[in-house]
C-alpha cells in the first residue's frame with residue numbers, strides 16, 4: 001500500500017518496521033549518577049555525545065523532557081535523584097548545529113506558554129534545523145507549577161485538554177497561515193476562554209511544512225486528544241500485551257476522530273539492559289537496579305506515600321508500623337495518595353511485605369518493577385522480541401531512556417541496531433532529511449480556511 | 459553588576475567590538491548560512507555577535523539562533539535580544555541560562571522592552587507604554603538574576619555515601635513579587651530555577667541606555683548599556699553623558715551603523731538604506747579605523763550594524779580590525795573565555811551563598 005492510502009485506511013496495517021527515539025529525561029530516578037562512568041547531566045558535551053550516538057544508530061528522534069518546577073519531597077527540593085536540566089528548545093537549537101538527520105523533539109507545556117509565542121519558537125526551531133523539529137505536547141497544569149508563572153494556577157485539571165486543544169489548533173493555524181512557501185501570511189485570531197491571540201505570523205513553512213506533533217498523556221481524554229491532533233503518541237505501554245491493547249484502543253479512537261487507522265504512530269517509553277548473553281544481562285540489570293533504587297531512594301519512595309520522614313527506618317528492615325499523615329505535597333511528585341487512601345494503602349503494603357518477607361528496599365524494588373518498561377536480555381533475544389512487535393504492528397518504535405549518560409546508547413547502537421537491521425525491521429539509512437520523511441508521515445495539507453474552520457468547530 | 463574599578467576609561471584603553479548579525483537568519487541573509495556568518499565574525503576577531511529579535515517576516519527567534527551558534531564557535535560571545543514585556547520571566551531565565559551552557563559561558567542578554575501593540579495582541583495582553591515598560595524590564599531582569607543565583611555553584615554534590623545528588627541547603631526560593639506600584643498585572647515567581655547556576659554565574663545583561671537610570675531599570679541591574687546618538691560626532695559626548703549619569707559600574711557600548719567602500723562601490727552609493735536613528739559611518743576602511751579608535755577611547759566597546767553583513771565583514775576583517783589591533787585599540791579575543799571576561803567582569807558569588815541554612819529552601 002502506498003503511504004497515502006495507508007494513513008487514510010480504516011483498517012490498521014503494520015509497517016513491519018521500527019523506529020527508535022531517545023528520551024534524555026534529564027530529571028529522574030532512572031539515570032544512574034553514582035557509577036564511575038556517569039557523566040554530567042548539564043554539560044553540552046553529554047548532549048552532543050548522546051545525540052551523535054543516536055544519529056549514528058539512525059534514530060528518528062532525540063527527545064528532551066520538561067518540568068517547570070523542581071520536584072519536591074516533603075516540602076523541600078528532592079535531593080536524591082538527578083535534577084536540573086536545560087530548556088528543551090534552546091538545547092535542541094544548539095544540537096541542530098552538530099547533527100544532520102535526527103529529529104529534535106521538545107516537550108513543551110500548553111498550560112504555561114502562550115500559543116503565539118510557542119508556535120513561533122517551534123517553527124523557529126523547525127527552520128533552524130531544516131525541518132527536524134517536533135513538539136511533544138504535555139498538559140501538566142497544577143497550581144504548584146503555576147507559582148513560577150505570570151498566570152499562576154489558573155487552570156482546572158478537568159479543563160487541561162480543552163485548553164490544550166484550543167492551544168494546538170491555534171498553533172496549527174499559525175503554521176498554516178502562509179498560503180505558500182513565500183507568503184503572504186494571514187492574520188490569526190483566536191478568542192478563547194483563557195487566551196486571546198491576534199497575530200500575523202512571521203515564519204514561513206519549513207522543509208517539513210510544520211513541526212511534527214507528539215503527545216504524551218495517558219488518560220482517556222489524553223488519548224482522544226492525541227487521536228485528533230497528534231502524529232505520534234509517546235505512550236507508557238511498552239509490554240507486548242499492553243502495547244497490542246493500546247494500539248487497538250488508539251486505532252478505535254483515531255477512526256472515531258475521523259482519521260485513518262494508521263494516522264497516529266505509537267512510540268512507548270522504554271529502557272534496555274543488554275549484554276552478549278542472557279545471564280550477563282540479568283546480572284547487569286541487578287547492578288542497574290541497585291544503583292537506581294539505593295537505600296535512601298527506597299525510604300524516600302515510602303515517604304512520598306507516608307507524607308512524613310521515615311529516615312529512622314532501616315531500608316533492610318520491615319515497612320514502617322506508623323501510619324501515613326495526610327499528604328499535602330502530592331502534586332509535587334506526580335503521585336502519592338491523600339489521607340484515608342494512604343492509610344489503606346499502607347496497610348495493604350505492610351501485609352504484602354510481611355507475607356513475602358520483604359524488606360523496605362526489596363518491597364520498593366518489586367513495586368517499581370511492576371511498572372518496569374525494561375527489555376532485558378541478549379542482543380539477539382531482544383532483537384527477536386522487538387521483531388515480533390514490528391510484525392504485528394504493536395508499536396511503531398520505542399522511545400528509549402538511557403540509564404547512563406552519556407554512554408547509555410552505545411550498546412543499543414553497536415549491537416541491537418545491527419541485529420534489527422539483519423531482521424529487516426530497522427532502517428539501514430535515513431529516508432530523508434526531515435523528521436516527517438524519516439517517520440514516514442504525510443505532509444499536512446490544510447488551507448488557512450480549513451484551519452479556521454477547525455477552530456470554529458471547537 | 460560590577461564594581462567601579464572594573465571599567466576604566468583612560469585614553470588608549472583597549473576595547474571590544476560587537477557586530478549585529480541582522481539578516482543572517484533562517485535564510486542565511488547575505489551568507490549561505492547562519493553558521494558561515496557567525497564563523498566569519500569570529501574569525502574576523504569580533505568579541506561578540508548580537509542577534510536582533512525585532513519582528514521581521516522570516517526572522518527566527520534570536521535566542522535560538524544564538525544557541526545554534528554555540529557549538530560552532532569558541533571565542534565569540536553570543537548575545538540575543540529577548541523581550542521582557544510579553545514573555546514569561548521564568549522561561550526567559552531558563553532559556554538564557556541554557557544558552558550559557560551550550561556556548562560554554564559565552565552568553566549575554568540584551569533585555570528589550572519594546573512598546574508593541576502587535577506583541578501585546580499576540581499574547582492577549584494589554585499594550586504596555588511609557589514608564590511601565592521599564593518596570594516590566596526591571597522585574598524580568600530581577601527574576602532572572604534571582605533564579606540564576608538560586609542554585610549555589612556547588613549545589614550538585616553527587617554524594618554517593620549519603621545518596622544525595624544535590625545539597626538541598628544550597629538551593630533557594632527566588633520568591634519574587636512585583637512591587638506594589640507595578641503598573642501592569644502583578645505576578646510572582648517562586649523558584650528555584652530548573653537548571654543549575656549558569657557557567658558564568660550571572661549572564662551579563664545589556665539594555666538600551668534610554669531604558670536605564672533613575673525611575674527606570676536601575677543601573678545596578680545591568681552590566682552594560684547601548685548608547686545611541688544621531689551622528690558619529692555626537693556619540694562621544696553622549697557616551698560621556700551616559701557615564702556621568704549611570705556611573706562607572708556600567709560598561710558603555712556605542713552603537714554605529716557602518717557602510718564601507720567595498721568591491722569597487724563607494725560607500726556613498728551604497729548607503730541609501732533606511733534610517734535607523736543610529737550614528738552612521740560611510741566611507742573608507744581607514745576612516746572607520748580612526749573613528750573606532752576615537753570611540754574606543756571613550757566607550758568600553760562599539761557595536762557595529764553593517765549595511766550588508768557579507769560585504770562589510772569582508773572589509774572589516776581584512777582592513778579595519780587588523781589596523782585597530784596594530785594600534786593597540788582592541789583587546790585580543792580570549793580562546794574559551796566568557797562574555798564576562800570580554801566585559802572585564804569577575805564571576806560573582808551567588809547572592810544566596812552567605813545566607814545561613816535557615817534561609818535555605820524549605821526552612
Ligand SMILES: Cc1cc2nc3c(=O)[nH]c(=O)nc-3n(C[C@H](O)[C@H](O)[C@H](O)COP(=O)(O)O)c2cc1C
Nearest residue numbers: 065066107138139140216217218219222235236269
Ligand atoms: C511517556 C510520558 C512522558 C511524559 N513526559 C512529560 C514531561 O517530560 N513533562 C511533563 O510536564 N509531562 C510529561 N508527561 C505527562 C503528560 O503529558 C500529561 O501532562 C499528564 O500525564 C496528564 O495527562 P493525562 O491525565 O492524560 O495523563 C509525560 C507522560 C507520558 C505518558
